[in-house]
Every structure is written in structure tokens, then in C-alpha cells.
Amino acid sequence: MTDTHTASLDQRTRALESALADRGLLPPGFVEEFTAHAEEQWVTANGARMVARAWTDGDFRERMLKDGRSAAAEMGFGMPEHHRHLVVLENTPDIHNLIVCTLCSCTAYTIIGAAPDWYKDMEYRARVVRESRTALKEMGLDLPASTEIRVWDTTADTRYMILPVQPPATQGWPADRLADIVTQASMIGTERLDGVGTPAAAKE
Amino acid sequence: MDGMHDLGGKQGFGRIAYPARPHDETWEPLARALSAWAVKNRHYNMDEYRHAIERMAPIHYISAPYYERVLTAAATLLVEKGVVTAAELAARVDGTFPLSLPLGPGREAVPPQSFAIGETVRVRNLFVPGHVRMPGYIRGKQGVVVHISPPYPFPDAHAHNMQAAEEPTYDVRFRSTELWPESADEAFVHVGVFQSYLEKVRNRA
Numbered sequence: 001m002t003d004t005h006t007a008s009l010d011q012r013t014r015a016l017e018s019a020l021a022d023r024g025l026l027p028p029g030f031v032e033e034f035t036a037h038a039e040e041q042w043v044t045a046n047g048a049r050m051v052a053r054a055w056t057d058g059d060f061r062e063r064m065l066k067d068g069r070s071a072a073a074e075m076g077f078g079m080p081e082h083h084r085h086l087v088v089l090e091n092t093p094d095i096h097n098l099i100v101c102t103l104c105s106c107t108a109y110t111i112i113g114a115a116p117d118w119y120k121d122m123e124y125r126a127r128v129v130r131e132s133r134t135a136l137k138e139m140g141l142d143l144p145a146s147t148e149i150r151v152w153d154t155t156a157d158t159r160y161m162i163l164p165v166q167p168p169a170t171q172g173w174p175a176d177r178l179a180d181i182v183t184q185a186s187m188i189g190t191e192r193l194d195g196v197g198t199p200a201a202a203k204e
Numbered sequence: 205m206d207g208m209h210d211l212g213g214k215q216g217f218g219r220i221a222y223p224a225r226p227h228d229e230t231w232e233p234l235a236r237a238l239s240a241w242a243v244k245n246r247h248y249n250m251d252e253y254r255h256a257i258e259r260m261a262p263i264h265y266i267s268a269p270y271y272e273r274v275l276t277a278a279a280t281l282l283v284e285k286g287v288v289t290a291a292e293l294a295a296r297v298d299g300t301f302p303l304s305l306p307l308g309p310g311r312e313a314v315p316p317q318s319f320a321i322g323e324t325v326r327v328r329n330l331f332v333p334g335h336v337r338m339p340g341y342i343r344g345k346q347g348v349v350v351h352i353s354p355p356y357p358f359p360d361a362h363a364h365n366m367q368a369a370e371e372p373t374y375d376v377r378f379r380s381t382e383l384w385p386e387s388a389d390e391a392f393v394h395v396g397v398f399q400s401y402l403e404k405v406r407n408r409a
Contacts, residue, residue, distance in 0.1 A: 007297035015296035102212030133389040149391035156373040156396035
């Protein structure tokens, strides 16, 4: 064989799978069960429910801001053991938090769901620590000059999520209805739910 | 190491592909599951995993989609740990199965030191050949400790099969305009900095 092209990703992935399976190391059904677990349990709705509860339950909000990991556990949401801490960052009308991992693509995936592609792309990782306001504007979030931007680079295994500001028009809504309006982007910080930086004309 | 992976503040990138474009990559869930299997069975830790990605040849890293990096790290580490062999992986595909470059030596943590919330600290002017979990853009810069996180194993040792003492990470707040004078948007940049990467700033009396 003189063929030196790089094998397809599908072939390479299946090669590793079959090498492990042929040794009896990879239990039958593991891949299907893990994938189903990841897709059903590690979803954006977890973080959204935490945010909605924090908006409607002041005591929970305090506990969540003090210790995000135990607040998540209180609602039945687990985190991997190496994620020893979940820091919940509170947005205000004048403070905007934004999360990035410049060295790889770490997120609190069990709480806010698997990171979207743009979060893992080089453009996002390179730019938002240095050109936060410009990059956010390109992404549709045009923050007022008076808004303080705080960028959080996930370099250790501490994980972060953002507690967005509740839209004023949703005051009095029940938590389950509120959870439906909380997006993954609002918990990463590329979007706000309260209209700050989002002119009505730019909304789609 | 000062690898291709250390992207914070690098210039020349264009627009972020936001929101995400839909794509269908059927092998991605399988790559993710195999990586999860290896971690679950303690074939390697997360620092070894991240360093295995950093050890990809730069041109491979930069051209690989995210889950190719996941797959390459898993395959490389499982070969290095003796679970599978590179030859058999290559034999199972039509073409080559590129793996990461070899692992070099790691290093020990510095003796314990402590920093207080509110203290101004300096990031040591470190150039580390092996794994380091310190983005290059904070090297030599000063910031303020605003929070302390629970201890984690020192990554520069933990990624290299060495005993890794646990140490705190300090949430250090930097000003973007001090990190990149004249060429940054005004913001605070918070970085979780391992204790061994920090040094005291001597206050002038």
C-alpha cells in the first residue's frame, strides 16, 4: 500500500470503536446509551430552569449565586467530578458578562447544553477577550458604551453560566413559562433577554 | 506550551459564524462517546486529554473540526497507554490515521504561596515546553484577585503522568487595555489562574 491520504473521519472513528470493541473493552450499547444520556440529560433546559427559578425565588437565587454547583444539584442536575465549581455570573442593566474558553472550548455542558459550533470556533476564542464589544456587536448585541463588559476565560475546571436579567414584561410569569424564554446564548453572554443592546429593529 | 491552541487575543480573524450553521456529521456523537468511555474508565485525565489536543501538529490542529481533535486525543492517549496500537488503527482504515506528536516532560508546581482577595498579582513570565494552562496573553501582566476557586491538580504535572498536587486557582481580573494597550475594546477579562503561575507584586512603601 502506498496510499498516504488521510482516512475519513468516519473511518477513523469507527476504527477506534472496533479496536476497543474487539478487545471486549467497549461494552455493547455503551455508545448508544451515552449518546442518549448526553442528548436527553445535558440540555440547555437545565440552565434555563435554574435561571427561571432564580427569577422567581429569591432564596434560591442567593444559593445559586453563592454555590452554583449545589444549586444545580438541588434541582437534580449533575456535573462531572472534575468540574468542582459552578460560578453563576449575574448580569445587571449596566454589567454584561461573557464566557469563552480561549485554550480549548470548555463549558458547563451538563447545565447549559453542549457548546454550539461558534463557541468552539477559532474566531470566537481569539476575538472576544480582546475585541469583546466589537465581536458582540457583529453578533447582534450592540451594548451601550456605558455597559461594563466582563469576559470570563475558562482556563481551569471551574465552570461558568450567566444569570440573565429578566425581561421586565415577564414579571409575574410562572417559572415554567419563564424557562421557555431562556436561551443558551443568554447563558453564555452573546445575547440578552432584557432588550439592552438589542434595538427592536434588529430583533428577528 | 505556546501552541496553536492558545488563541486568546490573536488577531486577523474575521466574523464569528453566529448563529451556528446546521451540519450533519454522523461520526461526531461516536467520537464524543469514545472519548467519554476513556475518561469514565480512567484511561486518562482531562489535563492529559487537553494536552493531547495541544500536541497535534499545528497544521492538523488548525484544520481539524472540533470532534476531530476529540478523536485524535482519544486515539493518541489510548495508543500511548497501551490500550490499542497505532498499527492496528492504521490497518483498520483506508489511508493514514494521524495522531498527536509525542509527549514531553512535565514539571512540578512551585512551593505553595498564598494570595488574598483584593491583592494585585503578577503572572510569572513563564515559557513552559509541556502543558500549561495559562493563556499567553496574561504572561507578565498584573491583575487583581477577585475570587478563589476550589483546588485542582496542577495541570503542568497532571497532563504528564506525574503526581500533581492540588492548588487553588485565583480568579484574576485584568483590564483588556493593559493586556493589549491601544488595540483592545475596553473590558475586564477574568482568568482562572493556577497559584503556581502567579507571583507577588512588591508594593513600594
